[in-house]
Amino acid sequence: MSGLSVRNLWKAYPSAESKDDVLVALEDVSLEVREGEFVCVLGPSGCGKSTLLRIAAGLEKPSLGTVETPSRPSVVFQEHGVFPWLTVAENIAYPLRLRRVPRAQRAARVAELLDLVGLTEFASYYPAQISGGMRQRTSVARALADDGSVLLMDEPFGALDEQTRVVLQQELLRIWEQTSKAVLFITHSVDEALTLADRVVVMSHRPGRIIAEVEIPFGRPRDIIALRRDPRYGEITYQLWNLLERDDAARDDDEEVAA
Template structure:
């Protein structure tokens, strides 16, 4: 369970810390023995930061997000999170796969978190209508998930998360299953909504392009056991256009530098997997 983060007074203009991890470690007991997923991670994430996490498969990225969502408990170390306002939930999570309720309409799926908190119906209607309009889903409000494309269903998941007005938004590879065209459109929509809200976002991705396009900071994780290899500030100003940003030569240079840091870890993870198959 995360403990409240008690911060000292901040200097004028200084951004307060929203999440602080100190020597965070997570191990699992398996039939083959103890497996360490996360090893001694310490970092501060400022309030309002769009924080990207990249790393090879199996490095503990999703485990880290689940700990922050209080779905897993750390084996050791501490998680401190600045308390949200009383009326606001601590976090909302957007998953990689389809997480909509198939028996609910688009509107009811988007309103789910608000309804659980017993928000007045008029406020629910106003909030959900706003985000459905922003994402081009207003005319599908009464449709069911099976009547939507994969990209549209993922848009509903994003609307549900933002409509609930969480203090922190946790996103676990939300666009990985989409085709490139839908991925680009949703990245643009996510950036537009985030520019309005400036929520603290933790976003897992395997795509260095996606990390550089969306993020303020990128944490590069090592192969298992996952720990912090490097944290890099993204040098591009906001607001951003996905296609315009990717057309700039300095963007390509930045992505190449991130991939240079990540490549050794991906190769190390691949070698480990091949050796395990041989045993």
Template sequence: MVLTVEHLSKTFGDVEAVRDVSLAVDEGEFVSIVGPSGCGKSTLMEIVGGLIEPTAGRIDVSGMPGIVFQQESAFPWRTVVENVAFGLEMTGVGKAERLTRARDMIELVGLGGFEDRYPTELSGGMRQRVAIARTLVMEPKIILMDEPFGALDEQTRLILGEELSRIREATNATVLFITHSFDEALLLSDRIVVMTARPGTIKQVVVNPLPRPRDSTIVSDPEFGRLSGELWELLREESMRALAGERGR
């Protein structure tokens, strides 16, 4: 297993964010986490990424994870290739090798020809591709993605979802992915973890039987519709509970 989480809990003061979460992710798996707002998805991701400590429980991660956040993270004073090569530079990889590896990864994410552009010259979707390339070039054992397309418009999200599906097939990357979109989860995932309202626990894990490779045409598959309905049924009660909790404050 690349990632093992056992009986993980996290409390902030008197707020219990995550309770008794156990999860395992195997090499090459793409696992998405869905759940109502405030259920602890991002908290779980931050614990796995080593950004915060759990209150209880155990985590075992193979190597240092790579992280792609929703917020833009490209350095505006660096070109695309310099941004992608940044992590390699920080770990002492020689200039010629890091630039070669960075250019290869830029091609993989569909940004060939933009190596010498600056982030301000790119669209939001292109900047997220830079962030993905910068993570992939480090060859992490697992990539953590916290709603990486959440700030983008629906059309761009769909395009980048297809691109991420293609990249995942090409690299066999192991990914833990947070999303609010059922379509995104079903397009990308091998398994979908459904979390409850806070305190976040795992309500159910849904195995995605849709065949790979997948693209946006999969939404017309009747099985896609059935699975989307199943996810909504699982989440509807939790979303109502979360909304009731917000109103009761």
């Protein structure tokens, strides 16, 4: 197989209020990310998006269900997980060192990735000496060095300012178009999902369920600034917000009935 396959995934945690109760984070989630496809998972805070990604990454075990991928995925988290005691180049090289890639081959791959993410002139800098956007580029390059068939990204640009976020979204699309990896990208931003994805998976409030999948019709490559002038952009934005608002209203109705 290629890409990522999630089947009938459930995740429950022990309740903090009662040892006899559980908190259900994910409820019967199934999705596919095909080879070369960019899928965004969109949903409100606390809906289980990050839990889904952590299970897909093998960092948590599901309560029920399966996750299948042909190789270990590469992961980029919201907090740029770079090692402060290593330079940019050394951070990117880290997964290659773990795999015992020969020195010359490792150096060539690091040079290639530095060029890909636009950090060649900052190779010898330490994380404290570069911007947050550059640190996140370093995280992306290190994930690519890890060379999993699937790239998992958990709101990687959420902590950045708007201008830096747009620049890195465009950079991510450029890099993705060159690598053709399957990408599962977690976001709570309708705009970000619409900008990046081939397909948007919309999740409900907790327990997280998939309530819709929306195909995004814009072609590749994309200019994410010009994209906003397309009349379909506003139409799909409304569609996604409407899905989220309907779920929010349904949750309020359930809480009133329960009360």
